[in-house]
Amino acid sequence: MPYITVKMLEGRTEEQKKALVEKVTAAVSETTGAAEDKIVVFIEEMTKNHYGVAGKRLSDM
Amino acid sequence: MPYITVKMLEGRTEEQKKALVEKVTAAVSETTGAAEDKIVVFIEEMTKNHYGVAGKRLSDM
Amino acid sequence: MPYITVKMLEGRTEEQKKALVEKVTAAVSETTGAAEDKIVVFIEEMTKNHYGVAGKRLSDM
Amino acid sequence: MPYITVKMLEGRTEEQKKALVEKVTAAVSETTGAAEDKIVVFIEEMTKNHYGVAGKRLSDM
Amino acid sequence: MPYITVKMLEGRTEEQKKALVEKVTAAVSETTGAAEDKIVVFIEEMTKNHYGVAGKRLSDM
Amino acid sequence: MPYITVKMLEGRTEEQKKALVEKVTAAVSETTGAAEDKIVVFIEEMTKNHYGVAGKRLSDM
Numbered sequence: 001m002p003y004i005t006v007k008m009l010e011g012r013t014e015e016q017k018k019a020l021v022e023k024v025t026a027a028v029s030e031t032t033g034a035a036e037d038k039i040v041v042f043i044e045e046m047t048k049n050h051y052g053v054a055g056k057r058l059s060d061m
Numbered sequence: 062m063p064y065i066t067v068k069m070l071e072g073r074t075e076e077q078k079k080a081l082v083e084k085v086t087a088a089v090s091e092t093t094g095a096a097e098d099k100i101v102v103f104i105e106e107m108t109k110n111h112y113g114v115a116g117k118r119l120s121d122m
Numbered sequence: 123m124p125y126i127t128v129k130m131l132e133g134r135t136e137e138q139k140k141a142l143v144e145k146v147t148a149a150v151s152e153t154t155g156a157a158e159d160k161i162v163v164f165i166e167e168m169t170k171n172h173y174g175v176a177g178k179r180l181s182d183m
Numbered sequence: 184m185p186y187i188t189v190k191m192l193e194g195r196t197e198e199q200k201k202a203l204v205e206k207v208t209a210a211v212s213e214t215t216g217a218a219e220d221k222i223v224v225f226i227e228e229m230t231k232n233h234y235g236v237a238g239k240r241l242s243d244m
Numbered sequence: 245m246p247y248i249t250v251k252m253l254e255g256r257t258e259e260q261k262k263a264l265v266e267k268v269t270a271a272v273s274e275t276t277g278a279a280e281d282k283i284v285v286f287i288e289e290m291t292k293n294h295y296g297v298a299g300k301r302l303s304d305m
Numbered sequence: 306m307p308y309i310t311v312k313m314l315e316g317r318t319e320e321q322k323k324a325l326v327e328k329v330t331a332a333v334s335e336t337t338g339a340a341e342d343k344i345v346v347f348i349e350e351m352t353k354n355h356y357g358v359a360g361k362r363l364s365d366m
Contacts, residue, residue: 054086089142
């Protein structure tokens with residue numbers, strides 16, 4: 001605890017996702033006081049045809 | 062804002078998903094007063110082996 | 123099935139939320155072919171101190 | 184209703200997932216009083232590169 | 245890991261929710277092989293005015 | 306985009322939650338390349354009677 005879900009478009013590299021988990025965990029620990037070893041991060045990737053803003057899917061823009 | 066997540070079985074066509082985002086966005090804007098360009102829609106597709114009702118997965122029915 | 127989650131700031135009236143469920147259900151049925159009586163809608167309300175954009179909570183803007 | 188989401192690492196067999204839906208549905212029905220035929224179970228599988236604990240992704244451990 | 249979310253209408257007693265966590269954890273452990281001490285359960289309660297089926301909120305039925 | 310959900314026990318101060326949104330947004334921007342003004346953070350607070358680990362709710366420990 002805490003549990004962080006990062007929902008974003010697919011396309012980041014493995015290096016970026018590695019750094020994302022590390023830095024988000026540090027930011028959460030620093031600001032909430034939770035120990036880093038208790039923090040869980042889930043990454044959920046979206047495809048452009050399953051993500052819409054202002055009534056249009058990014059795949060239709 | 063608002064953020065709409067549509068969780069449904071896989072199998073709809075791209076045309077259906079395009080229309081889904083459009084019409085759901087319009088329905089949310091019309092009823093909540095939120096501007097269409099602020100509304101976000103996520104589509105999350107399920108497979109039959111990961112969706113159970115009444116104790117059975119649809120893939121086991 | 124499908125299952126729709128609408129995540130939005132608190133503050134809409136009960137009338138707006140009633141219409142929201144009705145119209146979103148119709149929009150999903152019309153575009154996906156799912157029968158209305160199978161469609162489920164969840165409303166999740168947020169408070170301004172629990173919703174941040176561009177690094178700031180709406181309660182801090 | 185109720186709606187149960189099971190989020191876990193990929194890798195279980197179809198037999199395990201079949202039994203999971205069955206037993207979780209029974210457990211929820213027994214303890215909440217909800218009828219089994221009203222209970223819905225979603226399975227969401229994660230990959231090791233999208234799941235981090237203590238600042239590290241399982242794929243980086 | 246695994247992480248279980250139980251989304252249900254408000255109204256169960258504390259005793260029911262205590263038993264729910266216990267029995268769901270046992271069911272998940274038994275069927276997935278995950279150790280009980282690694283299993284996390286979240287309960288999310290809904291109110292009738294935020295839960296709609298077939299286009300109607302339960303509070304409007 | 307990206308959309309970050311932080312699920313944690315209730316009890317942090319408003320100052321902590323303000324800093325949480327700020328630092329998590331910076332961490333996500335730095336590692337994914339997404340512009341800060343596109344990043345959204347949701348905070349979801351849990352109560353101890355709705356959060357269980359190893360078969361026990363924190364309120365029963």
